[in-house]
Structures are given as structure tokens and as C-alpha cells.
Amino acid sequence: MQLTLGTDIGGTNTCTGVVDVSGKVIKKASFPTGDYVKAEDYADALARCVRELMAAVEADADEAIEWVGLGIGAPNGNQLSGCIEHAPNLNFKGIVPLADLLKTRLDLPVVKLTNDANAAAVGEKLYGAAKDFDNFIMVTLGTGLGSGIFVNGELVCGESGFAGELGHMTAIPNGRYCGFGRRGSLENYCSATGIRRTFFDMLAQRGGSTALDHLPIAEVTSKHISEAAEAGDAICQETMEYTGRLLGEALASTALVTAPGAFFFFGGPVQRGGVLMNTTRESFEEYLIPTYKNKIQLIESELPSGDAAILGASALAQLA
Amino acid sequence: MQLTLGTDIGGTNTCTGVVDVSGKVIKKASFPTGDYVKAEDYADALARCVRELMAAVEADADEAIEWVGLGIGAPNGNQLSGCIEHAPNLNFKGIVPLADLLKTRLDLPVVKLTNDANAAAVGEKLYGAAKDFDNFIMVTLGTGLGSGIFVNGELVCGESGFAGELGHMTAIPNGRYCGFGRRGSLENYCSATGIRRTFFDMLAQRGGSTALDHLPIAEVTSKHISEAAEAGDAICQETMEYTGRLLGEALASTALVTAPGAFFFFGGPVQRGGVLMNTTRESFEEYLIPTYKNKIQLIESELPSGDAAILGASALAQLA
Numbered sequence: 001m002q003l004t005l006g007t008d009i010g011g012t013n014t015c016t017g018v019v020d021v022s023g024k025v026i027k028k029a030s031f032p033t034g035d036y037v038k039a040e041d042y043a044d045a046l047a048r049c050v051r052e053l054m055a056a057v058e059a060d061a062d063e064a065i066e067w068v069g070l071g072i073g074a075p076n077g078n079q080l081s082g083c084i085e086h087a088p089n090l091n092f093k094g095i096v097p098l099a100d101l102l103k104t105r106l107d108l109p110v111v112k113l114t115n116d117a118n119a120a121a122v123g124e125k126l127y128g129a130a131k132d133f134d135n136f137i138m139v140t141l142g143t144g145l146g147s148g149i150f151v152n153g154e155l156v157c158g159e160s161g162f163a164g165e166l167g168h169m170t171a172i173p174n175g176r177y178c179g180f181g182r183r184g185s186l187e188n189y190c191s192a193t194g195i196r197r198t199f200f201d202m203l204a205q206r207g208g209s210t211a212l213d214h215l216p217i218a219e220v221t222s223k224h225i226s227e228a229a230e231a232g233d234a235i236c237q238e239t240m241e242y243t244g245r246l247l248g249e250a251l252a253s254t255a256l257v258t259a260p261g262a263f264f265f266f267g268g269p270v271q272r273g274g275v276l277m278n279t280t281r282e283s284f285e286e287y288l289i290p291t292y293k294n295k296i297q298l299i300e301s302e303l304p305s306g307d308a309a310i311l312g313a314s315a316l317a318q319l320a
Numbered sequence: 321m322q323l324t325l326g327t328d329i330g331g332t333n334t335c336t337g338v339v340d341v342s343g344k345v346i347k348k349a350s351f352p353t354g355d356y357v358k359a360e361d362y363a364d365a366l367a368r369c370v371r372e373l374m375a376a377v378e379a380d381a382d383e384a385i386e387w388v389g390l391g392i393g394a395p396n397g398n399q400l401s402g403c404i405e406h407a408p409n410l411n412f413k414g415i416v417p418l419a420d421l422l423k424t425r426l427d428l429p430v431v432k433l434t435n436d437a438n439a440a441a442v443g444e445k446l447y448g449a450a451k452d453f454d455n456f457i458m459v460t461l462g463t464g465l466g467s468g469i470f471v472n473g474e475l476v477c478g479e480s481g482f483a484g485e486l487g488h489m490t491a492i493p494n495g496r497y498c499g500f501g502r503r504g505s506l507e508n509y510c511s512a513t514g515i516r517r518t519f520f521d522m523l524a525q526r527g528g529s530t531a532l533d534h535l536p537i538a539e540v541t542s543k544h545i546s547e548a549a550e551a552g553d554a555i556c557q558e559t560m561e562y563t564g565r566l567l568g569e570a571l572a573s574t575a576l577v578t579a580p581g582a583f584f585f586f587g588g589p590v591q592r593g594g595v596l597m598n599t600t601r602e603s604f605e606e607y608l609i610p611t612y613k614n615k616i617q618l619i620e621s622e623l624p625s626g627d628a629a630i631l632g633a634s635a636l637a638q639l640a
Contacts, residue, residue, distance in 0.1 A: 085611070135479040149577065151471045151478075158471075158579020159455040160615055165576040168609045170569060173492070182607070249490060256485040257469065257577045259478020287502070289488045291405070295480055 002066050003057065005050055005108075006314025008116070009033060009074040011089035016049055017310035018057050023127030025307045029053050039092040039101065047105035069110025070102065071316030073119030073309055079316075080161030082113045112316045116140065116309060117164060118155055120301070121148025122319055123312030124264050129302040135260045138301075139166065139251070141267035145187035145194075151258050155319075166254060167191070171246050190247040192269055195222035199239045210235045222269050229275045240275040247276075248283025255288065255296055266301035266308060273300070322386045323377065325370055325428075326634025328436070329353060329394040331409035336369055337630035338377050343447030345627045349373050359412040359421065367425035389430025390422065391636030393439030393629055399636075400481030402433045432636045436460065436629060437484060438475060440621070441468025442639055443632030444584050449622040455580045458621075459486065459571070461587035465507035465514075471578055475639075486574060487511070491566050510567040512589055515542040519559045530555040542589050549595045560595040567596075568603025575608065575616055586621035586628060593620070 003026075007016040015030040029049050036042035050070060058065055076087040082099025084090065099113040114122070121138035124130040130138070134153040140146040145167035149156040156163040167187030168178075175184025176197065188194050199220065203210070211233040212224055228236035251263055269276060281298055288296070303311055323346075327336040335350040349369050356362035370390060378385055396407040402419025404410065419433040434442070441458035444450040450458070454473040460466040465487035469476040476483040487507030488498075495504025496517065508514050519540065523530070531553040532544055548556035571583055589596060601618055608616070623631055 133479075151476050151578075152474055154472055156471050156578055159453075159581030160579050160612065162611050163577065163579035165579075165609060165611070168576050169573045170607070173569075182609070249493075253489045253573075254577060256488050257483065257574060258471075258476055259480050259483035259485075261479030287490070289485060289502070291482050291485070292480065 001061065001063050002068055004068040004314040004317050005053070005070040006310040006312070006317070007046065007050070007070065007072045008119075008309035008313055009072065009084075009090070010309075011075070014046060014049070015310060016046070016053055017307065017314065018053055019311060019314040023311055025310055027053060027057050028310070034091060037091050039096040039098065042092065043098060043101035043105060047102055050102075050106060067108055069108050069112070069317035070106065071119065071122075071313040071318075072098065072102070072111070072113040073116045073313040073316070074098065074113055075116060077113045077115040077118075078161035079112065079114035079118060079155070079157050082111075084113070110317050114155075114316055115146070115148075115162075116312075117146025118148040119312030119316055120146070120266050120303070120308060121150060121164075121264075121312070122155055122315040123303050123308060124266070124301055125150060126315035126318055127303065127311050128264070129299050130262070130264055133261050135258060136262045136264060137164075137166075137251075137254065137258070137260045138264045138266065139270070141191055141265070141269045143191060143193055145191045149258060149260075156258075166250070169250055169254070171250055186246070186250050190243055190250070192222040192267075195225055195239060195243055195269060196220060198242050199225050199236065202235045202239050202242070206235055206238070208235070212236070223272075226269060226272050226274065226276065237275055241279045243269075244276045244279025245283040248280045248285075249287045251280070251298075252284050252287035252292075255292055259292070260296060262297040262299050264299050264301050266303065266305075271300050271305070321381065321383050322388055324388040324634040324637050325373070325390040326630040326632070326637070327366065327370070327390065327392045328439075328629035328633055329392065329404075329410070330629075331395070334366060334369070335630060336366070336373055337627065337634065338373055339631060339634040343631055345630055347373060347377050348630070354411060357411050359416040359418065362412065363418060363421035363425060367422060370422075370426060387428055389428050389432070389637035390426065391439065391442075391633040391638075392418065392422070392431070392433040393436045393633040393636070394418065394433055395436060397433045397435040397438075398481035399432065399434035399438060399475070399477050402431075404433070430637050434475075434636055435466070435482075436632075437466025438468040439632030439636055440466070440586050440623070440628060441470060441484075441584075441632070442475060442635040443623050443628060444586070444621055445470060446635035446638055447623065447631050448584070449619050450582070450584055453581050455578060456582045456584060457484075457486075457571075457574065457578070457580045458584045458586065459590070461511050461585070461589045463511060463513055465511045469578060469580075476578075486570070489570055489574070491570055506566070506570050510563055510570070512542040512587075515545055515559060515563050515589060516540060518562050519545050519556065522555045522559050522562070526555055526558070528555065532556070543592075546589060546592050546594065546596065557595055561599045563589075564596045564599025565603040568600045568605075569607045571600070571618075572604050572607035572612075575612055579612070580616060582617040582619050584619050584621050586623065591620050591625070
């Protein structure tokens with residue numbers, strides 16, 4: 001029996017799962033990422049977690065297990081170098097060669113690392129809705145906007161290992177302030193946090209009341225806004241429409257680079273469908289050049305949301 | 321001796337050249353593209369031109385010749401299908417399967433077709449400055465803005481065969497009117513025609529006089545504007561600076577998709593260097609995310625401008 005390991009490194013928890021060839025997660029374990037300040041100590045902890053998982057699965061198995069390898073999805077993960085580079089939400093700063101640290105600690109044929117969105121793209125290709133696509137772009141909407149790109153059946157890493165950073169594209173020249181002293185980046189509009197900012201912008205521009213007026217500002221989430229939009233709240237509807245128009249236009253521009261057969265969407269705001277995805281589709285088709293019109297699909301991810309990150313990471317080891 | 325054929329289909333002339341393995345054009349012939357209304361007649365004429373060239377080279381040669389194949393660079397050429405699709409500046413409308421029409425007329429192992437900018441990218445990779453790059457983007461500035469993209473050492477065609485259409489990216493939302501009812505596309509700003517339009521915009525906004533005031537409007541070209549900018553004319557300098565700022569910003573956004581190691585530039589406006597390229601470099605670095613800063617080169621094409629299109633087309637047959 002062939003099994004693969006996938007690790008999802010989040011700012012809060014590090015979750016590892018054992019995945020079978022059909023893409024089913026058969027056992028999971030996790031520990032708090034923040035417990036470790038030094039990268040070596042963290043690597044020790046992750047290696048221990050992986051070894052314990054492997055031992056537990058082997059103890060339960062009634063046939064021999066062939067371990068394919070370990071894939072890791074990490075913030076700011078560089079697939080070419082196997083390093084985590086300057087991740088803002090992790091304790092270990094600078095450039096951490098995590099794939100190498102784990103190779104020396106584990107006896108596995110493959111240890112690979114990439115960033116979360118690339119892992120999602122590989123997962124969608126191997127286990128999800130992108131199986132039949134050689135040219136596609138995965139878009140993940142959460143706190144930010146991430147992306148992973150396939151060209152000619154291969155994940156695009158680029159010369160630096162950091163291809164697929166669509167969240168930093170300029171959506172509105174001289175628009176909202178982002179990090180790095182830059183302005184108007186797509187993820188400041190089209191992400192869970194971007195939706196929140198647009199909601200406040202609509203409140204400023206339109207005035208009046210909304211269905212969310214009873215909520216403390218700190219508690220307003222994109223989910224509240226999305227749900228209020230579906231229930232007919234005008235300000236929330238405009239918020240989601242504005243988000244969709246910008247997202248559709250940005251994806252229509254992105255399509256000009258690699259001419260994908262489809263975009264896949266992962267993450268709460270987009271997977272809830274509704275106003276946001278309807279407007280995104282309309283705007284996308286409107287901005288496409290004639291050559292592309294009605295030829296590029298916008299498809300919701302088929303990865304199970306709870307296990308998507310682990311599946312994506314494990315798929316990376318499979319594709320090695 | 322291995323020789324390859326390259327054909328450049330322009331709105332005015334169709335030029336074919338015989339290219340040796342070092343990238344030297346050893347013989348050329350051409351005929352007026354507009355003489356033929358039907359695609360079959362045009363294919364007959366092109367096949368005749370190719371056969372005559374081959375015969376002439378064979379007659380002069382003192383060793384046996386192995387013909388590698390024919391590559392064709394055509395407006396709206398689709399490399400996947402070998403068709404010219406809806407080329408606005410050619411007589412034959414609709415979808416013309418030109419590669420197939422020539423395969424049946426010529427006894428060559430390879431006949432391939434692509435668009436002009438893709439051909440330029442392949443030419444730069446095989447014969448020019450891109451030899452050492454597996455991930456790069458070729459940008460061609462002429463009447464419009466074209467591009468050809470390499471990822472992992474391969475030309476990107478995309479699902480439709482029409483990848484690399486950067487000229488249609490939105491540079492200014494709701495900006496200048498383009499074709500197709502779209503607005504604000506990059507090539508309406510960053511191309512020879514775009515530079516002319518910006519010059520008139522600067523005249524409108526700034527008022528005053530320029531070094532080009534003696535010219536009839538119809539005769540003003542991007543070359544005049546570029547030369548006047550270098551000579552110190554304020555309006556022309558601002559025109560070229562505006563062009564460079566937009567081009568740099570657009571390329572910084574494009575870099576986020578495939579993370580190329582370099583952009584290469586072909587065409588009069590960019591290859592003249594000066595204000596335009598200086599401003600493009602400054603703007604590009606300014607808009608890059610920190611991960612990419614000082615890591616992506618902007619390089620002028622090393623293809624000889626007179627033979628670049630033929631070299632690019634012939635390179636396509638070589639890479640087959």
C-alpha cells in the first residue's frame with residue numbers, strides 16, 4: 001500500500017496527515033507552531049510528529065506500507081530551494097531550509113516544500129477538479145489572495161521559486177495602502193480582509209444602515225458580509241459586487257499571460273458562491289478579449305475544505 | 321549541413337529566409353502578401369517561394385543539405401492548431417490552417433506556425449540574449465505590444481494557443497478606447513501608436529510648444545518623439561517617462577505570474593534605450609514586491625533587427 005504524508009504549516013498549528021492514493025486522509029496529528037522559536041527545534045518536533053504518525057499507521061496496517069514521501073505547504077515556501085523565506089507569521093525569521101532539516105531527520109525518499117497556494121494547486125490537480133487540465137490557475141482567498149499556476153502540466157515556480165503571486169498585482173493604481181509601501185494590490189480588495197475594507201468603504205460612501213449594524217466592528221467578517229448580501233442587504237451586496245468586479249477584471253488580465261483552460265477557487269468567500277461568484281463571472285467574461293470569451297472556466301475547488309491543505313501538501317510529494 | 325527556413329508574414333510582405341545553425345540568414349526572398357485573396361492561392365505562392373529558395377541554396381552548396389523544416393511567424397498565429405485566426409491585417413479572413421496547407425505543398429519534416437511575438441521569443445532563446453534563461457518574457461513594441469513567454473524552458477501556448485497577450489492587459493482602468501469595446505489596454509499606452517497618443521495627451525494637458533511643432537500631425541512618429549526627448553524637449557520627455565512608468569508597472573505585475581529571470585525587449589521604441597528604458601527600469605523596480613527586487617533583468621534583444629522575424633520563425637522549426 002502506497003501512502004504519502006502532507007504537512008500544513010499555519011501560524012497557529014502544524015497539521016500533518018497520512019494520505020492514501022485515492023486522496024483520503026486516513027490519520028492526522030498536529031502541534032502548535034508557535035511553541036518553537038528556533039527552526040531546528042521546530043524541525044525536531046515536526047519530525048517526531050511525522051514518525052509517530054507513521055508508526056501508528058504501520059501498527060494498524062495489515063499490509064506492507066511504501067512511504068512515498070512528505071510534502072509541506074508553508075507560508076512563503078520556496079519550492080526550488082525548499083526554504084521558508086521571511087514568513088511574517090512564523091517565529092523563525094530569515095531563510096529556513098526546512099526541507100533539508102527534515103530530510104536529515106526522516107528516512108523518506110522525498111521531502112518537498114512549497115507555499116500554501118501552490119500546494120492547493122497541486123492538490124486540485126491530483127485529487128480535485130483540475131485532473132483534466134494541464135493549464136490552469138488556482139486562486140485561494142483567505143486573509144490574503146494566493147495563487148498556484150500550472151503550465152503544460154507542470155507547476156510554475158519561476159526563476160526565483162516565487163511564481164504565482166497574483167495577490168500583489170495592482171488592482172487599483174494608487175489605491176489602498178498595502179504592506180511594503182505599495183498601493184492598490186489585488187489582495188487588499190479581493191480577500192476576506194479586502195471584503196471587510198470594502199464594506200467600510202461602502203458605509204463611508206453610501207451612508208445609511210446595514211444588517212450588520214449590531215456587530216462590534218472587530219467582529220465583522222467577510223462571512224457576515226457575504227451572508228447579509230445573500231439575504232438582500234444593499235450595502236453588503238454592493239460590497240460583494242465590487243469585489244467580484246475587481247476579481248473578474250484581474251483574472252481576465254491574468255488569463256492573458258498563460259491562457260489557462262480554467263481558474264479554480266478555494267476559500268470561504270469564493271466557495272460560498274452567490275453574489276461574489278456571479279459578479280466575478282460576469283466581470284471576467286466582460287473583460288476577456290474576444291479570443292478567450294466563453295473558453296475559460298471558473299470552477300469551485302473540489303478539495304474537502306478541512307483537509308485541503310494536507311491533501312495539497314501530500315500531492316506535492318506524489319508529483320515529485 | 322543543416323539549414324532551416326523561416327517565414328515572416330507581414331501585412332505588406334511575406335519574407336522567407338534560409339538560416340544556418342549559427343543563426344545566420346544566408347539567403348532571403350519575399351513577395352507581396354496582399355497579392356492573394358484566397359488562402360490556397362497564398363499558400364501556393366509561399367510554397368513556390370520556399371521551393372525556389374531551397375533550389376537556389378542547393379545549387380550554390382558544395383555539400384549535402386539537410387532541411388530541418390519551416391517555421392512561420394504570422395499575425396494571430398495559433399501554434400497549437402497551426403492556424404491564422406481572424407488576422408485583421410490580412411486578406412484571408414476567418415481561420416486559415418496555413419501550417420497544414422504548407423505541409424501538403426512542401427516535402428519538409430516540420431512545418432510550424434506561431435504569432436510574431438512568440439517567434440521573437442523562440443528566436444531570442446535560440447540565437448539571441450535569452451540562451452541561458454529557462455523562464456523569461458519577450459516584449460515586442462511596434463504598432464502594438466506583443467509578448468512571448470517561456471516557462472521551464474518551454475514556450476507557453478496555453479489551453480487556447482494564445483498565451484502571452486500582455487498588450488491587452490488593463491493599464492489604466494476605464495482609460496483610452498481600444499478595439500473590441502475595451503478600454504485602457506497596455507498597448508494603447510506602451511507601443512509606437514501609444515506613445516503618439518500620449519504625446520497628444522501631453523500637448524493637451526501641458527499646452528505650449530514642442531520641438532515637433534513643424535511636423536504635420538500625420539507624420540509624427542514615436543521615433544520623432546523619442547529623439548526629441550533625448551534632445552531635451554520637455555513634452556517629449558514627459559511622454560517617454562509616462563510610457564516607461566506604465567510599462568514598468570505592468571511588467572512588475574506580470575512578473576508576479578511566472579516569476580521570470582528576465583524580460584527581453586524588441587522593437588524601435590525600447591531598443592533605442594534612453595528616457596523610455598531608464599524610466600521603465602526605475603518604475604519596474606519600484607513596483608516589484610521585495611522578493612523580486614534586483615533579481616529580474618531587463619535586457620535588450622540581441623537579434624539583428626532586420627532579420628529578427630525570420631530568425632524567430634526559423635527557430636520555431638529548430639525547437640520542434
